[in-house]
Structures are given as structure tokens and as C-alpha cells.
Amino acid sequence: MGTTLVFGGAGQLGQCLARVAREKNFAGLIFLSETEGNILNNESLQALFERHQPSHVINCAAYTAVDKAEDEVELARRINRDGVENLARLCAAHDAVLLQISTDFVFAGTGNQPLTETDATEPLGIYGLTKLEGEQVIPPLTDKYFILRTSWLYSEFANNFVKTMLKLGAEREELRIIWDQVGTPTYAIDLAACLLHLIETQSQEYGLYHYSNEGLTSWYDFATAIFELRGLPTRTVPIRSSEYPTKATRPAYSVMDKSKAKARLGVAIPHWRTSLAECLKRLN
Numbered sequence: 001m002g003t004t005l006v007f008g009g010a011g012q013l014g015q016c017l018a019r020v021a022r023e024k025n026f027a028g029l030i031f032l033s034e035t036e037g038n039i040l041n042n043e044s045l046q047a048l049f050e051r052h053q054p055s056h057v058i059n060c061a062a063y064t065a066v067d068k069a070e071d072e073v074e075l076a077r078r079i080n081r082d083g084v085e086n087l088a089r090l091c092a093a094h095d096a097v098l099l100q101i102s103t104d105f106v107f108a109g110t111g112n113q114p115l116t117e118t119d120a121t122e123p124l125g126i127y128g129l130t131k132l133e134g135e136q137v138i139p140p141l142t143d144k145y146f147i148l149r150t151s152w153l154y155s156e157f158a159n160n161f162v163k164t165m166l167k168l169g170a171e172r173e174e175l176r177i178i179w180d181q182v183g184t185p186t187y188a189i190d191l192a193a194c195l196l197h198l199i200e201t202q203s204q205e206y207g208l209y210h211y212s213n214e215g216l217t218s219w220y221d222f223a224t225a226i227f228e229l230r231g232l233p234t235r236t237v238p239i240r241s242s243e244y245p246t247k248a249t250r251p252a253y254s255v256m257d258k259s260k261a262k263a264r265l266g267v268a269i270p271h272w273r274t275s276l277a278e279c280l281k282r283l284n
């Protein structure tokens, strides 16, 4: 197997990839932090591609601060769109496969049926918009790409909802959590395993896919499950989004249909509750 360059290697998904690769003895991955592989620096990117001649490139680098993006539009766009364009161009020139990660926030979330890859996108905020732009720059440059849209990523690494809940739950008796946003949490370790599976199997089923854990839940039910599984007495109170004002509006319903990924990529997808229990065990 060839070499895989992992950009954004120090972020949540990057660290999950490192763990899964270590556990599977998966060789050939080169993890690059922002300083080692800045996706906005074309000169250093070119040097990296020339030195390593990668067969695959996984882009975990992104601007992920959903609310802050509303005030940092240009920076978010440079990282989420221009950075992806830089990688896609170099992948095309070096005949490498690009694995790009996108988000459920490309959808407006006004429906109530699981979203497929062909459903219309309509981002509600700058983060979702710039991630969608990042999806759109790829196909004109290369055919050899996988775009995996995922949602509500969490893990034992970096900052995420599960870790925030455990921290707040240890400090407060009661937490008020939104229940009118419905989606599917995704254990970033499962997504990492899926990405490595695509490389290991040398999959050529290129294209756009939805990948989250199975099932659906609200943030309120997710938080309640975290405390139940952890055996914490923290009370959770369901509130509406209007009672928890944020700068960026989130989709109310962003459950994604994974039929295409299951049919074409040969991946088994665990239920979110099973994976949550696994993550909490790891966090112990």
C-alpha cells in the first residue's frame, strides 16, 4: 500500500485515525499538524506531495467553530474551501485519491425524512456554506475523491459535545439542553475506521457519501444517554433552540441516510448508543 498524507492530523478526527491505525497496524500514514502541513500554503504542500508521492490524502483540516465562523467568514472560507481546492489540485497532479470530510450542516434541516446525497443543500450558516463550497471545488479538479458527510462527531480526543457534557455534568446539578434539533451522533473512531477501510480495500467507488452512526436522537436525548451510561445524577431539562440563542442557526433535522455508503463501501455502521458506550468506556 502507498503513503497516505493526513492533514489536520492534530485535530479530533486526526487523532482518532492515529489510534485506529496504531491498533490495526496500518502502515504508511503520515500525520501532519497545521504547522507541518498548512493547507493554505501551496509551496509547502507541493514539497510534501513531491517528497512523499502519496497514493491517498485524508483532509481532516477544517475551520470547525460554527458560531465564530459567522464573524470570521474569510478565514473560514480560506480553510474550508480554498484549502480543499489546493489539496484537490495537487491530488489530481499526483494521481492521489482525496478523502474529504464534510458535514450535515450543508442542509437547512427543514424536513423530517433522512437526507440522501441527492437532496438539496441549503446551509444556514457560514460554517455549512464554506464546507459546501469545499465539496464543490473538488469534482472539477479530480474524479478520484470520496466526500464523506458526517455529523455530530465526538470521541475521547479534542473538544466535543460528550466531553463538554461530562465536564458540565460534574460541575452542575442540572443542564438545559436543546431537544428540537434532531440528528445522529458519530463516534469519530468509527469514521476513522471507515476512512482506513476505503484505503485498505483500494476502493474506487468514488463520490459523495453520507456517514454517521445509525439511529437518530436530539441533543437532549444524547446528553441524557451520556449521563445514564456514565451513572451520573445530572438532571437534563429539554429546551427549545429559541431558549439557547447562538450566533449560527443549526439545522433542526439533519439525520442522514447511509444506504449508499452501506451498499457501495462495504462498511458496517454501529448504532450511536453502542458507540457512545464504547467511547465512555475509553474515557474511563
Ligand SMILES: NC(=O)C1=CN([C@@H]2O[C@H](COP(=O)(O)OP(=O)(O)OC[C@H]3O[C@@H](n4cnc5c(N)ncnc54)[C@H](OP(=O)(O)O)[C@@H]3O)[C@@H](O)[C@H]2O)C=CC1
Pocket: 007, 008, 009, 010, 011, 012, 013, 014, 033, 034, 037, 038, 039, 040, 059, 060, 061, 062, 063, 064, 079, 083, 101, 102, 103, 104, 131, 150, 151, 152, 153, 154, 158, 159
Ligand atoms: N466536529 C464535528 O462535530 C464535525 C466535524 N465535521 C468535519 O470533520 C472534519 C474533522 O473535524 P474535527 O476533527 O472534529 O475538527 P477539529 O477542529 O478537531 O480539527 C480540525 C483541525 O484542522 C486544523 N487546521 C485548521 N486550519 C488548518 C490549516 N490551514 N491547515 C492545516 N490544518 C488546519 C486545526 O488546527 P488548529 O486547531 O491548530 O487550528 C485542527 O487541528 C472536518 O472537516 C469537519 O468539518 C463534520 C461533522 C461534524
Ligand SMILES: Cc1cn([C@H]2C[C@H](O)[C@@H](COP(=O)(O)OP(=O)(O)O[C@H]3O[C@@H](C)C(=O)[C@@H](O)[C@H]3O)O2)c(=O)[nH]c1=O
Pocket: 064, 065, 066, 067, 103, 104, 105, 150, 151, 152, 153, 160, 161, 164, 175, 176, 177, 178, 181, 219, 244, 250
Ligand atoms: C453546551 C450546551 C449545548 N447545547 C446545544 C447547542 C447546540 O445546538 C448543541 C451542540 O453544541 P456544540 O456547540 O457542541 O456543537 P455544534 O457546534 O453545534 O456541533 C456541530 O459542529 C460542526 C463542526 C458540525 O459539523 C456539526 O455536525 C455539529 O457537530 O447542543 C445545549 O442545548 N445546552 C448546553 O449546555
